[in-house]
Amino acid sequence: MKKVIGHEKIISSLDNSIKNETLSHAYLLIGEDGIGKSIIASNLAIKILGKKEEKDYADIIHYRNIKKGMGVNEVRELIEETNKKPFEGKKKVLIIYKAEKMTQQAQNAFLKTIEEPPKGVHIILLCENSEAILDTMKSRCQIHKLNVLTEEQIRQYIDENYKMLKEEEIKIIVSFSGGIPGIVDKYLNDDRFNSMRDLGFNILKEINCKDMEYVVKYELEILKFKDKYEDLFTIMLLFIRDIMVYKETGNEDIVINKDKIESISYMSREVSFTKLNKLVSVINDAKYSLDRNANAAMTLDVMLLNILEV
Numbered sequence: 001m002k003k004v005i006g007h008e009k010i011i012s013s014l015d016n017s018i019k020n021e022t023l024s025h026a027y028l029l030i031g032e033d034g035i036g037k038s039i040i041a042s043n044l045a046i047k048i049l050g051k052k053e054e055k056d057y058a059d060i061i062h063y064r065n066i067k068k069g070m071g072v073n074e075v076r077e078l079i080e081e082t083n084k085k086p087f088e089g090k091k092k093v094l095i096i097y098k099a100e101k102m103t104q105q106a107q108n109a110f111l112k113t114i115e116e117p118p119k120g121v122h123i124i125l126l127c128e129n130s131e132a133i134l135d136t137m138k139s140r141c142q143i144h145k146l147n148v149l150t151e152e153q154i155r156q157y158i159d160e161n162y163k164m165l166k167e168e169e170i171k172i173i174v175s176f177s178g179g180i181p182g183i184v185d186k187y188l189n190d191d192r193f194n195s196m197r198d199l200g201f202n203i204l205k206e207i208n209c210k211d212m213e214y215v216v217k218y219e220l221e222i223l224k225f226k227d228k229y230e231d232l233f234t235i236m237l238l239f240i241r242d243i244m245v246y247k248e249t250g251n252e253d254i255v256i257n258k259d260k261i262e263s264i265s266y267m268s269r270e271v272s273f274t275k276l277n278k279l280v281s282v283i284n285d286a287k288y289s290l291d292r293n294a295n296a297a298m299t300l301d302v303m304l305l306n307i308l309e310v
Helices: 008-019 037-048 072-082 104-115 151-161 167-177 181-189 191-205 213-223 229-249 258-270 273-291 296-309
Strands: 026-030 060-063 092-096 121-127 142-145
Touching: 008 037, 008 142, 026 037, 037 060, 037 092, 037 121, 072 092, 072 104, 151 167, 151 181, 167 181, 167 258, 181 191, 191 213, 191 229, 191 258, 213 296, 229 258, 229 273, 273 296
Parallel strands: 026 121, 026 142, 060 092, 092 121
Antiparallel strands: none
């Protein structure tokens, strides 16, 4: 099974529930993307089946790629799956990723199954934002909140997975990761993620241009990252956070994007707190609209126009 750094109390609690035969029928693991939810869920599922080796098992069912939401029809399929007998043994585990994407109607349709799944069936829900999960769903689950890792734990993760890095690069990555191992992996392995990071910063660097070509140029660039808009908005908000922090303190040590410090320093002098706060509102409004399946091109146009006008 995959090694997990951090979350010792949660893992110990889950292991004890297996040892003491006090497993819950349903678990809700809450935490940011890349924090380790899926690894903990997969390891737990393997242990529930009484296995030790990490591989694909017929009785561990993964429900992934819930992008625009899981409706009632999809939940009916999920319920049908829970009622099928285990293939290899006496137990079956369903892992549902991005459970917050389930509509309220879908969650209500799933309540009875969550409360009383068939014998031997265990359900693990993974979510980033628990506010989107109905209280009636939460009350039927054992809930575990995964916190970000400490700097020491992130350094341990980097040391175990990326041994050839220099200390200066490690400092940048530790700061940028925000305690999330998945962001370390993206930073070091995902060229597309780093292109998106550059794009987010360039959008902010040019906010004073007052040129309508800005909207056309960056709308086309953003549309290249379809289904990754949330990551882009998060990147932009982190840059704005750094500009505000540096503007107020002048302290490089508490800047997250340390590799962009020269530009952050420049923008901290050129952009007012009022404007920075308005930018945060504009980006959050765009995120809210896209979360509710608004037209992407139109939403991005409005966002970029509002950025120029703040």
